[in-house]
Amino acid sequence: MSTRTAYEDPSHLDGAHDLPANVNDVTVTIRHPGYDDNCNILMLLPGLDDVDGAIDYDTALAACGIAADNNWEGFFTLDQAGRHRVVRPADGLLREKDCYFHVPGIYPIVPSFRDWQFPRSLPSPWKECTVSPAPAHRIPREVTLTEAVLARDISCRLTNHIEGTENAHLIPRTEKKWFDRNAMARFAQISCAGVDAINVPRNAIALRSDIHTLFDNKRFVIAPKQSP
Structure with missing residues (x-):
């Protein structure tokens, strides 16, 4: 069976920046606004997208949207009441170490992957994501x-x-x-x-x-x- 020429090196290099020495120092805490702060942590995300501790804004937003039963209308705020929104920075990094995830109305939490349903629509930037087609190559049908x-x-x-x-x-x-x-x-x-x-x-x-x-x-x- 013939093989294709290998792909070129990945274009999405990491920028060669150092990662934080202690992940616990850069953990991003995202809370559910419907509960008291002593019991409302929605998720903890490692801020590994920047040496000072930050996570990709859209990735965090999509993760929270999944936990909120595929609700893509959510946004982050600095306060529990939802008055002070966190604006998506130009570099796309969420640097707030403690914030709240809001959606219109009260939202439930999906407790596990097996309880989650595959969404009817995808969040941004998944909708804009394009994958380059693989080079034309006929693979025999009788293969593992x-x-x-x-x-x-x-x-x-x-x-x-x-x-x-x-x-x-x-x-x-x-x-x-x-x-x-x-x-x-x-x-x-x-x-x-x-x-x-x-x-x-x-x-x-x-x-x-x-x-x-x-x-x-x-x-x-x-x-x-x-x-x-």
Whole structure:
């Protein structure tokens, strides 16, 4: 089986800035305004997008929107009453270490991934996110998922390493019930009869083995960022 030419180096370099020595010193606390401050923490996010402690504004907003049952009309404020909004900075970084997430009206919280429903619409900047098409390459139909993913991606999609790569499920096989309940097969593009939709290349990417382990252990997520 022939392979494609490897992709070029990733264009989304991290800027080579140092990360904070103590993550606890730069944790961003986001609160639910419907409860007292002694019991209203909605989520704690590590401020690792800046050496002084900040998180990508849109990523934090989308994370809170997911927790609020896919509510994309939310905004951050400095006060519980919601009078003093946090304006999205030009560089797209949320630097407030303690703020509130508001949506119009009172909002419930989705307690777990298995209780969450896949949204009918996506938040910004996911709606504006475009993915460059892969080079034309016909992959034989009679191949395993691992062979198909490695032939398509060539290298780890995060590190660009070619050695030690393997296919990583985006929606894990342990969440098969969630996958079926949310009809995710509609995105699968199944080409062979009898193939489980959760085990198709559209639900997998090539990752280096150690990165795959971190991904499975929920140590990071993949999210688009708008350029400043």
